[in-house]
Amino acid sequence: xxxxxxxRNRISSVSSTMQITSAMKMVSAAKLKKAQxxxxxxxxxxxxxxxxxxxxxxxxxxxxxxxxxxxxxxxxVLVVAIxxxxxxxxxxxxxxxxxxxxxxxxxxASKDVxxxxxxxxxxxxxxxxxxxxxxxxxxxxxxxxxxxxxxxxELMDHFTIGEYDKIELIYNKFKNAATQIVTRExxxxxxxxxxxxxxxxDYIFEPSKEEIVETLIPKSLKxxxxxxxxxxxxxxxxxxxxxxxxxxxxAKELRDQLKLTYNKARQAAITNEILEIVGGxxxxxx
Numbered sequence: 001x002x003x004x005x006x007x008r009n010r011i012s013s014v015s016s017t018m019q020i021t022s023a024m025k026m027v028s029a030a031k032l033k034k035a036q037x038x039x040x041x042x043x044x045x046x047x048x049x050x051x052x053x054x055x056x057x058x059x060x061x062x063x064x065x066x067x068x069x070x071x072x073x074x075x076x077v078l079v080v081a082i083x084x085x086x087x088x089x090x091x092x093x094x095x096x097x098x099x100x101x102x103x104x105x106x107x108x109a110s111k112d113v114x115x116x117x118x119x120x121x122x123x124x125x126x127x128x129x130x131x132x133x134x135x136x137x138x139x140x141x142x143x144x145x146x147x148x149x150x151x152x153x154e155l156m157d158h159f160t161i162g163e164y165d166k167i168e169l170i171y172n173k174f175k176n177a178a179t180q181i182v183t184r185e186x187x188x189x190x191x192x193x194x195x196x197x198x199x200x201x202d203y204i205f206e207p208s209k210e211e212i213v214e215t216l217i218p219k220s221l222k223x224x225x226x227x228x229x230x231x232x233x234x235x236x237x238x239x240x241x242x243x244x245x246x247x248x249x250x251a252k253e254l255r256d257q258l259k260l261t262y263n264k265a266r267q268a269a270i271t272n273e274i275l276e277i278v279g280g281x282x283x284x285x286x
Contacts, residue, residue, distance in 0.1 A: 004269065007262040011255060018251035024088065025244035028237045032177060035234035039174055039227070046227040053220045054190060056213050067160045068217050069190040076112045078133075078164040079103055080155065080187065081126060082171035082228055083119035084236045085137050092172060092239035093121040095182050099170050100126055103184075114164070118151070118229060143233060145226050152222040159188040171228045172235035178242050180235040187224065190217070 083096040100122070104113050114131045117123040123135040136151050158164050167187040172180040205212055 004262065004265055007258055007265060011258045011262060014251050014255045014258060018248055018255065021244045021247040021251060025241055025248060028241035028244060032234065032237035032241055035230070035237055036174065039230045039234045042227055042230060046223050049216070049220050050224060053213065053217055056209060068156065068188055068221065071189055072162075072165045074108075074111060074165045076114070076164045076166075077108050078114050078116060078155070078158055078167045080116045080118065080167065080169045080225075080228075081122040082169065082232045083117075083122045084232070085120040085140055086240075087121065088243060089236055089240035090243040092180060092236055093119070093125075095172065095180075096122055096170055097125045099182050099184065100130075103168075103170070104130060116151075116155070119232075139229065140233070143229065145222070148226040148229055149222045152225045153218075155187060155225070156218060156221060169225065169228045171232040172239070174231050174234040174238060177238040180239055183228075183231075185224075185228065187221065 079100060081096055081100050083093045087093065100115065114133050115122075115126050116134045116136065117126060117132055118136045118139060120135075120137045123132060123137060126132055127135075134154070139147050139151065155167055159167055166189070169183075169185045169187050171183055171185075173183040175181055
């Protein structure tokens, strides 16, 4: 059994760790509230805008077809892996890495796959095995629509000049603090509208349909990427809050066990001292 000093040191160490994890949990909980409100408010707008533009793009004549909806034979694929700059958030980052590996080895096994990473953790892991053409981890320092738009424009340029035939996003979609869903979403070319419910609706456009689509499609794509990063950002804080909550509970349990061990060892030491004193006194009396 470890001596009393070692057990005291371990109790002190575990207590310090518990304070840190508890503080991180509270910080993530505060940030989660803001991030959750942001993505909850943004998601309906983004989804409806994407749905509307898919319908409009599908109804355009071939001559007016947007460069962003051009369907080409898939030879080169660009995957945008979105995760975080920091760890201590459970399986949040590793799930994206696993999905990226699955895409390369299964879904696009015969294709030329490259990556753009948004988050240091994805860049560190994927750059060891795959071709990472850019890393935009700095966007989290100032997460605004304007900064994300720069990344979206870079992706659009890669597609329109024919450098890549397909661009996909992979990120953690926020469901609640304890649940994040790994989501794979096509970015370019624009996904054709599957539902026929709205395909036959006749709208009156001012200015022309072509002008509206050509103006709004880039904005829609920027919004889609911004939504993905916002989703991932909220998911990160949810995952970290949950992970730190579990870590705090585990540290508390370990501290209680150590205190019990310490009390047993202390009681045993006191008992031994009493026995030694009694034995010494009896020896003197004898």
